[in-house]
Amino acid sequence: MCGIVGIVGNQPVSERLVDALKRLEYRGYDSAGVATIHDGVLERRRAEGKLVNLETKLRGEPLAGKTGIAHTRWATHGAPTENNAHPHFTDGVAVVHNGIIENFSELKDELSAGGASFKTQTDTEVVAQLLAKLIRDGMSQRDAMQAMLRRVTGAYALAVIFQDAPDTIMAARSGPPLAVGFGKGEMFLGSDAIRAVALYQ
Ligand code: GLU
Secondary structure, three states: OOEEEEEEOOOOOHHHHHHHHHOOHHHOOOEEEEEEEEOOEEEEEEEEOOHHHHHHHHHHOOOOOOEEEEEEEOOOOOOOOOOOOOOEEEOOEEEEEEEEEOOHHHHHHHHHHOOOOOOOOOOOHHHHHHHHHHHHOOOOHHHHHHHHHHHOOEEEEEEEEEOOOOOOOEEEEEOOOOEEEEOOOOEEEEOOOOOHHHHOO
16 A cells, blocks of 8 residues: 655646655555646656656656646556556546555446446556546536445545646545645645645645
8 A cells, every 4th residue: 555645736746746755655666656737638657666767757758737646556456567557547537546446346347348448457447437437427526536435345545636627636535544734725635644744845
């Protein structure tokens, strides 16, 4: 179970998100990624291995955007590859997740039968696919989040951003910690309840 950070900010967030992830490095991880929303478009960078690899990628291809989420992964379902690294994207929805979605296999079968095409081997992708489906079916993002949470079982902390909601991170937890921090005109999310306070200072 690894690290989640998020910022709804008033200045660019990608570097700050990676700095915040560094404070969670003590937990161990095998890959990392960051996603932001910029001008109505979700973008991400992901890398296997240490955060320095993600930083190198970001130097070559910087990520703009004032709202974003980031993750260090400790793989439980699917190999520790860049493709399986979080955030996972489906139709304008981006998800990072700590923990395990226990009923992912049943949900994956159901979503696949409805036409979803899975791009990763992770349990996490069912969350992104299910949210995207519920929104396509006409639900608001908030209702979709609540409906998704009624379907998933297991121990999880989740942070979600939506391409067309540039000032919002939705988050949920059942088991693993997730703390919300308030800054000056900004809000923060961190999966380490104690360090979250210091994460963004
Ligand atoms: N179960 C998820 C995965 O394998 C999340 C693992 C974690 O907590 O980092 O991608």
